[in-house]
Amino acid sequence: MMNLSQTLLGVTFQNPTVLASGIWGITAASWRRVAACGAGAVTTKSLWLKEHRGHANPVIISTEHWTLNAVGVPDAGIEKAREEIGDYNKNKPVPLIGNIIADTADNYGLIASEIVKLKPDVLEVNISCPNVEDEFGRPFACSGPDAAAVTKTVKAVSGKIPVFIKLSPNVENIGRIALACAEAGADGFTVINTVGPGMAIDLRSRMPILTNKVGGLSGPAIKPIAVKCIADVYRATGGSKPIIGTGGVMTGEDAIEMLLAGASLIGIGTGIAYRGEMIFKLVCDEMKAWGKSEGVKDMKELVGGMHRTLPNG
């Protein structure tokens, strides 16, 4: 049977599936439940230093092929995070990835230093939410120098905890942004956040369906964009930084495709709504079945495989 376990940057993952940020991952109870559904790791929703209100409903619309959301990254702030992560740490079935967000580089440093005290296994830095903008009107992930400045600030306080930067697909050259973060000390990357923004219009009211008018796209339709972005980041960093490939994963074969592009871990978010909470176990079972039919003994052999088949692709 194909081995799915691996140790990356000192953290052991029993399988590569990871609950993506913002979907279900709000309380210790929800992280434990996702672990019981077979996830190899769980990610918190994006954590702010202070309470942050999201957008008014409706904030999400789903079709067969895509989901559009503008929840507006609501969060209760650091006190609630302390409570929930503290509870999870008492009995932790799988590694916890603490995802943080802020409005300035300095505030990224502040929230990071608070979350580091709660000892997450990995720190994930959300610089890429399409609905939260910097003072120039763009997410930090849209500029190499801005992304590097956040990375540097977080790395200054993260100690031994690996720092993964969550990148946006909505940029001209994601490889160049990844390289700027890597030079600033990033240990790994999560690729990608939602695509867009996009818009959906209600035909009767002739108004955008989302209160925020626009939202980030996720689900099956974005997988080819995610695969391309993973391949670009892998190539730009010479395969030297682990990648959590995220975006539209529904099946074990989707996960294998992301491994071949260069991912070592596989984020699953919207897929929970499409295949149910057991998607984590289903994806692992499907990966093992594929490995058996292809005679692959260890998942690690597949990571970045496309680049070896097509060195200059």
Ligand SMILES: Cc1cc2nc3c(=O)[nH]c(=O)nc-3n(C[C@H](O)[C@H](O)[C@H](O)COP(=O)(O)O)c2cc1C
């Ligand atoms: C409803 C919703 C809320 C999300 N909230 C967050 C968030 O708080 N922080 C974050 O980094 N990403 C957030 N995301 C992005 C996901 O973590 C993921 O990167 C994206 O949805 C692509 O993966 P998927 O197609 O498997 O959902 C959110 C996505 C959705 C659909």
